[in-house]
Amino acid sequence: MASIELQNITKIYSDAKRKRDLLAIDDVSLTVERNEFLCMLGSSGCGKSTLLNMIAGFEKPTKGTVTVGGKPVDGPGADRGMVFQQANLMPWLPVWENIAFHLRLKGWRKADRRAAAQEFIDLVGLKGFENHYPAELSGGMSQRVGIARALLMNPQVILMDEPFAALDAQTKMDMQEELVAIWQKQRCTIVFVTHSVDEALVLGTQVAVLTSRPGRLRERIELDLPRPRDITSPRFNDHKRHILNLIREEGLQQRQVAAA
Amino acid sequence: MTALSKSWERAVVPVLILAAWEIVSRSGLLPAALLPAPSVVLHSWADWVFGFDETAQANSGRWLADALSSAVRVAAGYGIAVATGVLLGIAIGWWSWVERAIEPTIQMLRPVPPVSWIPVAIIWFGIANKPAIFLVFLGAFFPILMNTIHGVKTADRNLIRAASMMGATEQQLLRHVVFPAALPSIFAGLRIGIGAAWMLTVTAEMVAVKSGLGYVLWDSYYFLRYDLVLAAMASIGLLGYVTDALIKLLMSAALHWQHASTLQSREG
Numbered sequence: 001m002a003s004i005e006l007q008n009i010t011k012i013y014s015d016a017k018r019k020r021d022l023l024a025i026d027d028v029s030l031t032v033e034r035n036e037f038l039c040m041l042g043s044s045g046c047g048k049s050t051l052l053n054m055i056a057g058f059e060k061p062t063k064g065t066v067t068v069g070g071k072p073v074d075g076p077g078a079d080r081g082m083v084f085q086q087a088n089l090m091p092w093l094p095v096w097e098n099i100a101f102h103l104r105l106k107g108w109r110k111a112d113r114r115a116a117a118q119e120f121i122d123l124v125g126l127k128g129f130e131n132h133y134p135a136e137l138s139g140g141m142s143q144r145v146g147i148a149r150a151l152l153m154n155p156q157v158i159l160m161d162e163p164f165a166a167l168d169a170q171t172k173m174d175m176q177e178e179l180v181a182i183w184q185k186q187r188c189t190i191v192f193v194t195h196s197v198d199e200a201l202v203l204g205t206q207v208a209v210l211t212s213r214p215g216r217l218r219e220r221i222e223l224d225l226p227r228p229r230d231i232t233s234p235r236f237n238d239h240k241r242h243i244l245n246l247i248r249e250e251g252l253q254q255r256q257v258a259a260a
Numbered sequence: 261m262t263a264l265s266k267s268w269e270r271a272v273v274p275v276l277i278l279a280a281w282e283i284v285s286r287s288g289l290l291p292a293a294l295l296p297a298p299s300v301v302l303h304s305w306a307d308w309v310f311g312f313d314e315t316a317q318a319n320s321g322r323w324l325a326d327a328l329s330s331a332v333r334v335a336a337g338y339g340i341a342v343a344t345g346v347l348l349g350i351a352i353g354w355w356s357w358v359e360r361a362i363e364p365t366i367q368m369l370r371p372v373p374p375v376s377w378i379p380v381a382i383i384w385f386g387i388a389n390k391p392a393i394f395l396v397f398l399g400a401f402f403p404i405l406m407n408t409i410h411g412v413k414t415a416d417r418n419l420i421r422a423a424s425m426m427g428a429t430e431q432q433l434l435r436h437v438v439f440p441a442a443l444p445s446i447f448a449g450l451r452i453g454i455g456a457a458w459m460l461t462v463t464a465e466m467v468a469v470k471s472g473l474g475y476v477l478w479d480s481y482y483f484l485r486y487d488l489v490l491a492a493m494a495s496i497g498l499l500g501y502v503t504d505a506l507i508k509l510l511m512s513a514a515l516h517w518q519h520a521s522t523l524q525s526r527e528g
C-alpha cells in the first residue's frame with residue numbers, strides 16, 4: 001500500500017492585501033511507497049514547503065486530496081513526524097523533555113518519559129546533553145533533538161523541510177549519514193525537501209524535481225545507487241548532470257517567460 | 261568581585277542620601293517637625309513596630325497589624341487580578357472571537373485611572389476591605405492582562421505547529437506551549453502589577469478604609485506627625501520591595517531556562 005498519495009493537488013494562496021491570487025502548486029500527483037526516501041528538489045519559492053505542509057496538514061490543498069496510510073489528511077497529527085528547518089524546540093524544556101514531548105502529551109509519568117527518551121538520545125548521539133536547554137545547544141545538536149523528537153513517535157512517515165540547510169558541511173555530512181542509518185533501521189517513509197542536488201542524491205531512493213513557480217512535477221527519478229553513496233562515482237555524476245540540466249532548462253524557460 | 265564589595269556598592273547611594281538628610285534636618289534649616297531627621301523617623305518607626313516608649317502614641321506596637329491588613333488587601337486583590345488577568349489574557353490572545361467580543365470594552369475601561377473608581381467602589385462596597393481589594397484588583401489587572409495577551413500573541417507559531425504535529429489538542433497547546441511561551445511576558449505584567457497593587461492599597465486606605473499603612477500615613481498627616489508619615493512611606497516601600505523580590509525569585513525559578521540566552525547571564 002502506498003504510504004503517501006497526492007492526487008491532483010493544486011494550491012492557490014489568495015493574497016488579500018495585494019488583491020491577487022498566487023498559484024503555488026499546479027496539479028501535482030505523486031505517490032510515495034512505503035520505506036521510500038523521497039527527496040524533493042526545486043528552486044526557492046517553487047512550493048516545496050507548501051507541498052510538505054499539505055502532507056503535514058498545516059495547509060489544505062485548494063484542489064485535490066492528500067492521503068497518508070490510506071486516510072485523508074485533515075490536520076496535523078502524530079501519525080506523521082515533522083522535522084523543521086529551524087529545530088523549533090521548546091526553549092523551556094531540557095533536551096530529554098523535548099524529545100519526549102509526545103509522551104508528555106499522552107500523559108506519561110516523568111520517570112517513564114525519561115526512560116523512553118534515552119533510546120533516542122543515544123540514537124542521535126546526544127548522550128551527556130540530556131539536561132541541556134535548547135539555548136545551550138549548537139545548531140546541529142538542536143537539529144538532532146528535532147529528529148529524535150520525530151522518531152520517538154515512531155511514525156510511519158517523516159517529513160523533513162530542509163533540516164540541514166543551516167549546518168556546516170562537516171556536520172551536514174555526519175547528519176546525512178546518521179539519517180540514512182536511522183531510516184534503514186526504523187523502516188519508515190521519508191519525504192525530504194532540499195534544494196541541494198548533492199544532498200538529494202546522497203540520501204534518496206527517489207528524487208522528485210519540481211518546476212519553478214507554479215510548482216509542477218517535472219520529473220521523478222529512481223536512484224538505484226549503492227549505499228554508502230559515492231559522490232565521485234560516474235553513475236552519481238550522471239544523475240547529477242541530468243538533474244542540473246533539468247534545473248537549468250527550467251531557469252531558461254523562466255527567463256523567457258519573464259522576457260515575453 | 262567579592263560578595264561583600266558588591267553589597268557595598270548597593271549600600272553607597274542610600275547611605276549618602278540618609279547622611280545628607282540627617283545633616284540638613286539637624287542644621288535647623290527647616291523646623292524639625294516638617295523634616296524629621298532619619299534618626300527620629302527610625303525611633304518612631306521602632307516604637308510603632310515594637311511599642312517600647314509610646315513615641316508613636318496610639319500606633320505604638322501596632323505596625324505588624326497595620327502592615328498585615330495592608331498586605332492582606334494586596335494579596336486578595338492581586339490574587340484575583342493574577343487569576344483573571346492571566347486566564348482572560350490567554351483567552352483573548354488565543355481566540356480571536358473572544359478578542360473581538362471583549363477587547364473594545366477592556367480598552368475603554370483601561371485608561372480610566374483606578375483611583376477614579378473610589379466613589380463607585382465606596383457606594384458598591386461600603387467602607388471596609390472590599391473597596392480596597394477592588395481597587396487593588398483594578399490596578400493590577402490591566403498590566404497583567406495586557407502583558408499576557410502580548411505574550412500569547414507573540415508565541416512562536418512554529419512551536420505550536422511542532423506540538424500539534426506531535427498530537428497536541430487545543431487545550432494541550434494552551435497548557436504546554438502557549439502558556440510557557442507567554443510566561444516571560446506574564447511575569448513582566450506581574451511585576452508591574454504588584455507595584456500598582458501597593459499604590460492602590462495605600463490610596464484606598466487613605467480614603468476608604470480605617471486601617472493599614474495608608475491609613476496610618478494619612479492619619480499621622482492630620483496630626484502633623486511627619487516622622488510617622490515618613491515611617492509609613494518607608495514601610496510601604498519596604499513591603500513593596502520585598503513582594504517584588506519574591507516575584508523576582510519566583511520568576512528566576514520559573515524562567516531559569518532563559519539564563520543561557522539572555523543578558524541576565526552576564527551577572528553570573
Ligand SMILES: Nc1ncnc2c1ncn2[C@@H]1O[C@H](COP(=O)(O)OP(=O)(O)OP(=O)(O)O)[C@@H](O)[C@H]1O
Binds near residue numbers: 022024042048051
Ligand atoms: N502562507 C502563504 N501565503 C501566501 N503565499 C505563500 C504562503 N506560503 C507560501 N507562499 C508562496 O507560495 C510559493 C511557494 O512557497 P514555498 O514556501 O512552498 O516555497 P519553497 O519551495 O519551500 O521555497 P524555499 O526553498 O525558499 O523554502 C512562494 O511564492 C510563496 O511566496
Ligand SMILES: [Mg+2]
Binds near residue numbers: 049
Ligand atoms: Mg521552504
